[in-house]
Amino acid sequence: KINREKxxxxxxxxxxxSRWEHTLRVMETAAELARRTGADPEKADIAAILHDYCKFWPEDKQREWILRHRLPQDLLQYNKELWHAPVGAEAVREELGIDDEEVLNAIRSHTTGRPGMSLLEKVIFLADYIEPGRSFSGVEEVRRLAREDLDRAILKALDNTIVYLVERGFKVYPLTILTRNDFLDKIP
Ligand code: DGI
Ligand code: FE
Ligand code: FE
Ligand code: FE
Structure with missing residues (x-):
């Protein structure tokens, strides 16, 4: 099995x-969130290292993986920024032999989330959103919420993303909406 350095x-x-430096900050932020919430620190570390694995692959290569690996074909009708998460999960499985489904789920869901997210998935989703290099509008509030309640923090992050997309006239991927609805239902 391949080691962490590899x-x-x-x-x-x-x-x-620049993207590798973002990855290093996601690793640190995920470690901190895992420590505080009891998520598995080794899985959080591996998922953080690999979460943007194919973010900079050419668009055509990512499209090929979606077509050839039984990934949701509706992704092709939406922003290509969404592709690297599900494609990344398949790519690290095939290219690096990662077979831990919890780690693969965390990579797969790190951009849109999904209904019923595990603690590890929440940690990676949030670490990606709040790492110290981020300057999205509203990120400070998400950082504050993340110190108290991961679910409320993720709901706020999803609200921010959806508002951002709507304000610019972009389509919203249905899974992003389903994830938000799931958090609305479960937050008291
Ligand atoms: O890969 P990162 O930049 O570290 O972060 P990410 O994986 O969270 O990707 C964020 C990008 O994805 C950002 O440009 C907004 C976009 N995005 C997130 N949700 C949706 C979305 N784009 C569309 N069109 N629809 C979505 O639901
Ligand atoms: Fe990403
Ligand atoms: Fe393949
Ligand atoms: Fe990222």
Whole structure:
């Protein structure tokens, strides 16, 4: 089984240095969230290292993976920024032999979330959103909420993303809406 150093080298090779630096910050933020919430720290570490594995793959290569690996075909009708999460999960399974389904789920759901997210998935989703290099409008409030309640923090992050997309006239991927509805239903 491949070790952490090899996974870091493999991920680093797929992306420009600015994106690798984001990955390092996601690793640190995920470690902190895992420590505080009781999520598995080793799984959080591996998922953080690999979460943007194919973010910088050419669009055509990502499209090929969606077509050839039984990924949701409706992704092709939406922003290509959504593709790297599900494609990344398949890519690290095939190219790096990652077979831990919890880690793969965390990679797969890190952009849109999904209804019924596990603690590990929540940690990776939020670490990606609140890492210290982020400057989205509203990120400070999500950072504050994340210190108290991961679910409320994710709901706020999803609200921000949906508002951002609507304000710019972009389509919203249905899974993003379903994830938000799921958190609305379960937050007291
Ligand atoms: O890969 P990162 O930049 O670290 O972050 P990410 O994986 O969360 O990707 C964020 C991008 O995805 C951002 O440009 C907004 C976009 N996005 C997220 N949800 C949706 C979306 N785009 C569309 N069109 N629809 C969505 O539901
Ligand atoms: Fe990403
Ligand atoms: Fe394949
Ligand atoms: Fe990321």
């Amino acid at each position: 996974l870091m080298e493999a991920a680093k090779r797929q992306m420009p240095s």
